[in-house]
Amino acid sequence: MHKWIIWCNLNDEQDALEKIFGDDCVSIRGSTPNHKKVELERRWREEEVPILITKPLCFGFGMNWQHCADMAFVGLSDSFEQLFQAIRRCYRFGQTRPVNVHMITSSREGATAENIKRKEADFQKMVAEMVKYTKEITSESIRSTERDVTEYTAITPIKIPTWLRSEKIAS
Template sequence: MDKWLIWCDLNAEQDALEKLFEGQCVSVRGSTPASKRLEYEKAWREGDVPIMISKPLVFGFGMNWQHCSKMAFVGLSDSFEQVFQAIRRCYRFGQTKPVDVYMITTSLEGAVSENIKRKESDFQQMVGEMVKYTKEITSESIRSADRDATEYEPQRAIIIPSWLRSESFAS
């Protein structure tokens, strides 16, 4: 059974998703008590609950959900950082499957969607430039590096404890 993570932006979207997936999901809101958040998350991660619904501001940072490779965004904010971080919850070290991300928007959200796409393009360009310059700096650093070795000249003999010298330890 595939696990799904559904991100929404507004309370009305979360209400509609809860109703649509009733009995198949857990839903974590900002108002959900911490103990319930953990209970719901565990039911989704380890249990038979296939869908978790939340918002990037609630659960989009710091979680490691490599067990999940399918997510959908139902509604977006203008925050590329929130989208990026939410995607990274599943796209983590240890993920064994491709992560499928679906963004469902309405025609009213066209400007928001285009803004996210532009910010993603800017981000990709920035990462490319950072890699290029970091690669040059690293290569230069490696080429100009001298090996630095310090000779060890002990001033005292080492004292080996008797229990380490015992025959029972050595065998």
């Protein structure tokens, strides 16, 4: 079964998506009781339904969904962190396929989309700088280390137990 996660931000978006996908989806909201959230997520994860519809605030943090490699965002918020974390639910250690992320926005969301792009560029720049400085610090640390060797001279001869000598001789 081909799995999808559809992320939305507004209740109206979630209502419309539920109507479109009907029985092919489970939809989890913040107001969904916890025991029901667990049951609905299990139904999707164990392939009873192919589509999970939810919000980044509900399931965008901490889940490990390597079994899914396709997601769509229907509408965006200004939170790059929510977007990044939601993508990372599938793009995790153990994922064997490329993760496909589709972003569906309206013309009214142009400023929000541009803001997210700017935040992503800032994030990429920050990561590159962190790698650069970490690499320099690590190299410097390695170059400044010294090997500490303690000379050891054995003065007590090794005594092999008789039971070991007997066994060795017998074989």
